């Protein structure tokens with residue numbers, strides 16, 4: 164098997180060929196994405212996308228570890244990053260390191276991701292010192308949606324843009340190998356990308372970022388709730404799944420399925 168793409172290799176691609184990232188939560192999707200992407204993120208968006216929670220606040224350590232294990236079983240080439248769920252890193256540096264270590268020990272993933280800049284720089288630094296690569300995440304922070312009273316696009320005022328530059332610098336200084344910039348106005352995301360020496364991975368940010376990420380279910384048109392503006396749907400699996408269920412139901416009701424080719428006779432044949 165070809166060797167694994169490492170966080171250090173991705174870091175070295177700053178300013179070069181854009182870094183291709185998607186989320187993945189399951190074994191089959193990890194298998195299908197692996198040849199095409201540089202990085203698979205087991206995002207805490209799994210709580211919403213696969214489990215139907217209203218926000219990412221529904222994610223737990225056990226949930227992230229179960230999905231991290233599934234994605235690791237399906238991937239052999241991409242760098243696999245697992246999100247630290249809400250409550251696992253904000254309060255103390257010690258708990259952050261312990262939870263990061265548990266995620267890596269139980270999944271074998273290559274890095275963890277934490278939301279926040281200045282506020283969690285000490286946690287990032289301590290996890291990096293413990294030998295675990297960290298991906299940062301700044302701009303719109305879904306784990307803060309309740310505190311913020313909704314999903315608010317960042318960088319619209321000069322003052323807010325300055326806060327984002329400070330957050331980006333803090334994440335870089337703490338030793339993160341890359342940083343996601345989410346839900347941030349284009350010129351500010353582009354300017355952050357120029358100001359820091361680690362790759363920026365945009366989502367609802369800028370084509371000037373050093374890479375891009377999307378939630379896999381959004382990218383393949385499987386999202387059944389609202390699809391955000393920043394998403395491009397590369398397939399429409401919603402329609403494919405609905406049509407398959409409709410056709411199957413018709414065949415069962417009419418006894419057209421199973422057909423002779425699906426049945427076992429008394430003579431020996433293969434399952």
Ligand code: KIV
Pocket residue numbers: 186204205206207208209246343345366376377378
């Ligand atoms: O949880 C997630 O899917 C994420 C990405 C969208 C960056 O954090």
Ligand code: NA
Pocket residue numbers: 206207208219246305
């Ligand atoms: Na996330």
